[in-house]
Amino acid sequence: MAVHDDNIDIAILGGHLAGTLITPSTRIPGVLMVHGWGGNRKQYLDLAREVAALGCICLTFDLSGHEATEARRESVTREENLADILAAYDVLARQPTVDPSQIAIVGSSYGGYLAAIATTQRPARWLALRAPALYMDNGWRIPKRQLHTDQDLIGYRLQSIAADKNRALAACASFAGDVLLVESQFDNIVPHETLMNYVDAFRRAHSLTYRVIDEADHGLVEQGARDAYISLLVHWLEEMLLGARGRVRKKTSAVRGSDLSEAGLIRK
């Protein structure tokens, strides 16, 4: 373990003593959590506390247009929200106890979509996307809300989309870290087909873990579904951290094409 020295003064009555503090480099992974459209950072607190207990530093934050800046809900753009994520990432990566080579980005829905894109602008070792949404590339700087009237998102999300035809999928196609993809079985916002587009895009991933939460809706309204998601993410991250800490390192649950039916870890 690397160590470093700091010279310090120790105050005593009438003066001070010269001291040297020798400290080990105990940097730990950082986990950035990006909420979905209409969500907030507090939704991630339970999850963040469980993840922090694994020995990580977690950062949750409110995207522009949410909570304190809700007044901007109708005008905020994808470009602005992506900039939010990068700003939060930089704050996390700069924490003195965070190892910037060990950052995970966790996102849900709209936050998952932007999290995928963020990996093209900041290094991420791990990427966990729950019910990641998809939007067409055009209109990047128009209000996000307006996309829902300008774009046929329902139809778009049911299509098979090649990775090079969408900015988020292209980001996934170039991502070389470990991936967790979580689908809600009864998701009427982000359908199974969208998840399959993501699965197909992660062709360079170091590992891919795809899971379905049974009977869950898009927003995980039921406590049981939220608990299942927390359990899924915590166990996946635990496995990833074990690997990163050098004890095990293996491909996990890579699921492709016809194997998908076996992928539901927590199906009852």
Place this chain on the structure above:
Amino acid sequence: MAVHDDNIDIAILGGHLAGTLITPSTRIPGVLMVHGWGGNRKQYLDLAREVAALGCICLTFDLSGHEATEARRESVTREENLADILAAYDVLARQPTVDPSQIAIVGSSYGGYLAAIATTQRPARWLALRAPALYMDNGWRIPKRQLHTDQDLIGYRLQSIAADKNRALAACASFAGDVLLVESQFDNIVPHETLMNYVDAFRRAHSLTYRVIDEADHGLVEQGARDAYISLLVHWLEEMLLGARGRVRKKTSAVRGSDLSEAGLIRK
């Protein structure tokens, strides 16, 4: 692992985002190192770096009357030097990453003598004394240098002294943590008899590890002797930390009376 939340602001263009940073309590042991009379903190740097690499924060410091305050060498008292140790201890224990319930004090010669006394005023879980000196209790506030003319220290250190007749031995008798005692085989300042007084005093210690460094002098002039001491201390501390971290917890090398001849771990 306990975690805690901190609300932070994340600066973005034209404003900021509300964030919450969730951090695990990754507090680690602290090790305070007290040099002997005429020594300095730099003598402990090699050792401190090895100990820090075990995952501890180490503090070495110059006692009053040494280095920058060498002008006070002739006047400094035991009382002042004990106050130095307590001040340094408090700085170490207040480090945000130090677990104040896991502090080790390591001292040599005069520094070992004072380290033993310091355990009556500050909690220490581990105590490592190398060639700890002994002084008579009287004259506590007169210059330390003067003790060598006022007291027959050579004779005193050859005597068998009951723990209740000496402040440092009394401190050892009430110490309930784990102890490492290291003797130099050819020590013409602190003889074997003094070490035996310390061994006998540690009757409440949770464990006692007594070792002799073969052919070593009091000051460990030879590099080989210094290396042996570093190795001894690092291995002992490693075992102690393993226990503290909950993996093993056992009495180690408790040596009493007639077993002492077997105690020289690193005799050639």
